[in-house]
Amino acid sequence: MRGNRESFLGGMRVGAGLAAAGFVLAITFGATAREQGWSAVAAIVASIVIFSGSAQFALLTGLAGGLLPAIAAALLINARFLPMGLAVGPSLTGGRFRRALQGQAVVDGSWVAAHLGGGRFDRWRLLGATIVQWPAWVAGTVVGVLGAPSAHLVESLGLDVVFPAFFLALLVDELRASRLALVAAGLGGAVAAALLWWVPAGVALVGATVGAFVGLRSRTGQPQEARA
Template sequence: MESARQRFAGGMRVGAGLAAAGFVLAITFGATAREQGWSALAAIVASTLIFSGSAQFALLAALAGSGGIGPAIGAALLINGRFLPMGLAVGPSLSGGRFRRALQGQAVVDGSWVAAHLGGGRFDRWRLFGATIVQWPAWVAGTVLGVVGAPSSDLVERLGLDVVFPAFFLAVLLDELRSSHGSLRSARAPLLAAAIGAGVAAALLWWVPAGVALLGATVGALVGLRARVPAARDTTERVRG
């Protein structure tokens, strides 16, 4: 068994790669925010407190479309709503009372959540902490660089920085699919869930904004929940036997 320090260090190693991608993405956020008239302080504070690329870009898109602050905040809250089930899943793996567990839950971000997943609904909290602790400063630093340097949107497109965000989530998805194990049925479930999610998102994009389409894609997760029921029953029967 690895010690807590070793697991924390392992999380930092995983987080370093995620931090590199996040740093580049944060540059585009800072530059785009400045281009849309945000003050440097507003952009940096947003990255410091929100620390969510999807929510921050949703804010940018909503405000750029003259939707007003209300719809902009609503879009960000809808997208960040994914952290509620993610936090509930991690909760049993955290330690301490409610307040302490709530503080530890602030480490739940997409890449760290996947990196800390052990399977069977279990998470390594030290790996989660290690993966997140290197991503937050990289995200803030990238925003600062984007605000100060403010590369033009043409440069962002030429360097391909505008596709870093979807590429990041694709890498997270592929890593989760690669780590799937168990019976043939359980191995197929993540693939089916991903296919359903992609199909739903692609269909919804014809009628709703990208953020809402992304939320709709989460129905693919129902496949995973359905696949866990037979597995839980099998485990119960083996214990009784």
């Protein structure tokens, strides 16, 4: 029990830093959503239910091309949680409902913090890291929609670049992972740039996901050393 408590508190300490960054990002989401005509309730509910900065910003961007492209973009981005959840699954305990409830704690930062190596995860650290991030994300959204800063203040504080910087940080992190990620990013960017000549931004965003198919390349043809 003491070990579980220490893991949980350790997760909360990690999550506190992530929550602080998420709070600022959520303010930007809330303010941007209001600028695009969302109601305060819609923006807050989106943060409560979706709880994913990348998916929510993709939804905002994708709406420029229509509702279906926006939903498709958000679903494609959040699809990453499927393999992440499958990886964490063996480390969770209890029945199906309890395991499914614990699985709601799977978010990017918490997943990384809870990873012990060898396909093992510390579920208490996972829960501790997420339990402080979710309320911070929702609170930031509330601040953004109810006290949306003026355009001048947004520019002065640099909040207007938080959204693109957020995705840029994700991209840079992925590009460092492998050369294959670089190829996928280049292909996706090229497709999006070409589509922007004929279709709205939301549709181009969905089209850019074809770059991800590079990751489906079979590894059977790779040398044995590369697979080791």
